[in-house]
Amino acid sequence: MSQYLISHWGWYPPLVYTLMAMLAASLVLLVIAGGSVVFIWMERKVAGRIQDRLGPTRVGGKFGWLQTIADGIKLLSKEDLRPEGADAMLFRIAPYVAFCASYGSFIALPFATGWVGLDINVAVFFVVAVLGLEVFGVILAGYASASKWSLFGAMREAAQVISYEVPLGLCIVIPVMIAGTMDLTKIGNLQSGWFTNWYLFHDPFTFITFFVYYTCALASVNRAPFDLAEAESELVAGFHTEYSGLRWSFFFMAEYGSMFLVSALGSILFLGGWNGPVPVAAWIFGEHASQLSGFAFVLANVLGLMAFILKAVLGVTVMMWIRWTLPRLRIDQVITTCWKYCTPIAAVMFVGVISWQLMGLPNGGDVLPHHEQGSRRLPGSLRERPFETGDALPSANSVGFESEHGEQERGQVDG
Amino acid sequence: MFDLLSQPVGLTHYLIVGAVMFVAGAVCMATKRNALGVLMGIELVLNGANLNFVAFGSNFLERNPAYQLGLDGQIISLFVIVLAAAEAAVALAIVLNFYNNHSTVDVDRADELKG
Amino acid sequence: MGNRNGGRWMGEINGHTVLFLFFGILTCLFSLAVVFSANVVRMAFYLILALAATSGLHFLAGADFVGTMQLVLYVGGTLVLLVFGVMLTAQNPFISLRTAGGDWIVAALVGGILLVILVPVAFQIGLPPQDAGDIEGLTQREAVASSEPVSVPTATRIGLGLLGVPGDDVSGYLLPFEIISIHLLVVLVGAAYLARAKRKVVVRQESQNIAGS
Structure with a gap:
């Protein structure tokens, strides 16, 4: 599109690139802001229903659609308070740090084939990395507030997040290993076809891994039952005790943004991403969306986008369900869950998946005959089949060739 | 100004940024009395060096294969990052021990072995 | 990036260069801020920003894996540990251990000498040798200019x-x-x-x- 503007309309290239970047950025911002508006409303409705109440009913029609907007207006008009002893600069900047980390990790998250802010080769890794920076916002907020409650909340958050990055990383490595690439677009497209191609059903180990991933993701975005950083029964409101108004709402936007993000990441890694359970688009158009072009591509991608958002929202809903069902853990229980349960389980699953692959046992994709881009074909990865004894180690030339091959395929996907 | 914007980025640009980081880290190590401040200086120094490794290895900045470090530079910088993490863990443990014994993190107070 | 048919209003703006300048200046500024800040928590914050900007520089140099490693391990791991240490060892909320004037002078002297050595070396190394300039008919400068910052798979x-x-x-x-x-x-x-x-x-x-x- 930017090429079109430059070549056909003769626009000034740097201007065009800047405009395109701003367009992409505002689309992502829309996803976060709009998403959190919907999620906050949804959370209140879900909480209400679980507790046998109605939730918001007044503002904007029968279901209280506009409740979050009304709350937002209220928050905007609130006074921006700052405690007397606070470190002014850090106190002001902390909510933005949290929000920017949550926002930044959306850059590399593909929403459908080729619909991604920045198509980088190590997308999985990048998303997790940037999401991990959100903890700084919380730590700085806790520290700069000059309040004991905030400091305790921040300390807990720091300990918790450092711990949970280990099992989370292990769980993420497993689908990456099966796919042979860290490119999220490729990982998603490898799971196209029937739902048996999803990595959730790849083998029994990946099935368990998904639930470990989900637990760790819950902990890493600070949701109940792991929301020790804002445990209101012990710490007033934890790290955001001293915040009010718009800055407070930034923390919430960051939280709901990262909830959506980890669910979306989980759905790409394990639940087939934008591929529906049944290859509907492939039946209609004859090809998978990544092979199509023009209007059919857009239409197939829109279908995929809907499937993707549905899966991610489902993940967020389950998070809400868990929040209003389970009681909060103690901090020592949280750390125990991480180091004594999640990490060993993830490690065992990792070894299990490796052995499953090496022994060449049947995958979920082998169950049904429809096998379009099934997991045995590994574009861009090194090996087409498990190593067998007597195989020579791959040489330098084959490595170079494979990476070039991967490049070409990426070009196709983008086009 | 526009001249600077229009000319391509070369190795020199990266080396200068690396040098500034390195010097900032060295000065930080020399001037800070807080043990954690010294640690931060070390991190800056390591990152300055790391940036140089990446720059030397990059084939964007240096297209002539005769002068490229290739991916070796990136692997070395990975090693540096891992070692820096290890170093920070040990240093932090030492600082915490020091704090437990002296209830301060002022490195000038660690003078018990002075003859 | 922007050097195909731009250059109508001003000199050809190189997108890569603009991004580099952005991240490079951020890196330098925050590195210096670490030095000149007296409050240890603020130092940690500036260090985080400096290292995050450095990872941006790594991305611009085509080292996407190293850049992400920098974000995961350095910024997300090591620095959280460091901030944790700061919080554990802080006696009063905002400790600052002042540096004596003499220390500043010595440090500035040493730093100045280092910089005076390093910057000319950077200029010397960065410039291509005159005789080895040609690869496949392109001079080296042009070769660099035509390289768009697309990520080559390195992982x-x-x-x-x-x-x-x-x-x-x-x-x-x-x-x-x-x-x-x-x-x-x-x-x-x-x-x-x-x-x-x-x-x-x-x-x-x-x-x-x-x-x-």
């Missing part, structure tokens, strides 16, 4: 290099990789031991007191 080759499979532009690093793994394990155990040692003594004293009373 596979780096991973193979770490497993000891030499590629065309990477040597095998199996032994260093193993050494570092063992080193990391030793460090983890050692750090845990160091950090726990004091607490054990306290517990023993308390139990003795309880036994005595």
Whole structure:
């Protein structure tokens, strides 16, 4: 599109690139802001229903659609308070740090084939990395507030997040290993076809891994039952005790943004991403969306986008369900869950998946005959089949060739 | 100004940024009395060096294969990052021990072995 | 990036260069801010920003895997640890240990000398040698200019290099990789031991007191 503007309309290239970047950025911002508006409303409705109440009913029609907007207006008009002893600069900047980390990790998250802010080769890794920076916002907020409650909340958050990055990383490595690439677009497209191609059903180990991933993701975005950083029964409101108004709402936007993000990441890694359970688009158009072009591509991608958002929202809903069902853990229980349960389980699953692959046992994709881009074909990865004894180690030339091959395929996907 | 914007980025640009980081880290190590401040200086120094490794290895900045470090530079910088993490863990443990014994993190107070 | 048919209103703006300048200036500014800040928490914050900007520079140099590693390990791991340490050792909320004037002068002198050595070296090394300028009909400067900052997949080759499979532009690093793994394990155990040692003594004293009373 930017090429079109430059070549056909003769626009000034740097201007065009800047405009395109701003367009992409505002689309992502829309996803976060709009998403959190919907999620906050949804959370209140879900909480209400679980507790046998109605939730918001007044503002904007029968279901209280506009409740979050009304709350937002209220928050905007609130006074921006700052405690007397606070470190002014850090106190002001902390909510933005949290929000920017949550926002930044959306850059590399593909929403459908080729619909991604920045198509980088190590997308999985990048998303997790940037999401991990959100903890700084919380730590700085806790520290700069000059309040004991905030400091305790921040300390807990720091300990918790450092711990949970280990099992989370292990769980993420497993689908990456099966796919042979860290490119999220490729990982998603490898799971196209029937739902048996999803990595959730790849083998029994990946099935368990998904639930470990989900637990760790819950902990890493600070949701109940792991929301020790804002445990209101012990710490007033934890790290955001001293915040009010718009800055407070930034923390919430960051939280709901990262909830959506980890669910979306989980759905790409394990639940087939934008591929529906049944290859509907492939039946209609004859090809998978990544092979199509023009209007059919857009239409197939829109279908995929809907499937993707549905899966991610489902993940967020389950998070809400868990929040209003389970009681909060103690901090020592949280750390125990991480180091004594999640990490060993993830490690065992990792070894299990490796052995499953090496022994060449049947995958979920082998169950049904429809096998379009099934997991045995590994574009861009090194090996087409498990190593067998007597195989020579791959040489330098084959490595170079494979990476070039991967490049070409990426070009196709983008086009 | 526009001249600077229009000319391509070369190795020199990266080396200068690396040098500034390195010097900032060295000065930080020399001037800070807080043990954690010294640690931060070390991190800056390591990152300055790391940036140089990446720059030397990059084939964007240096297209002539005769002068490229290739991916070796990136692997070395990975090693540096891992070692820096290890170093920070040990240093932090030492600082915490020091704090437990002296209830301060002022490195000038660690003078018990002075003859 | 912007050098195809731009250049109508001003000199051709190179998008890569603009991004580099953005991240490079951020890196330098925040590195200096670390030095000149007296509050240790703010120092940590500036350090975070400086290192995050450095990872941006890594991305611009085409080292996407290293840039992400920098974000995961350095910014997300090491610095959280550092901030944790700051919070554990802070006596009053905003400690600042002032540096004496003499120290500043000596440090500025040493830093100035270092900079005076390093910057000319940077200019000397960065410029291509005059005689070796041509590759495939392009002069080196043009070759650099035409390189768009697209990410070349490096992760596979780096991973193979770490497993000891030499590629065309990477040597095998199996032994260093193993050494570092063992080193990391030793460090983890050692750090845990160091950090726990004091607490054990306290517990023993308390139990003795309880036994005595």
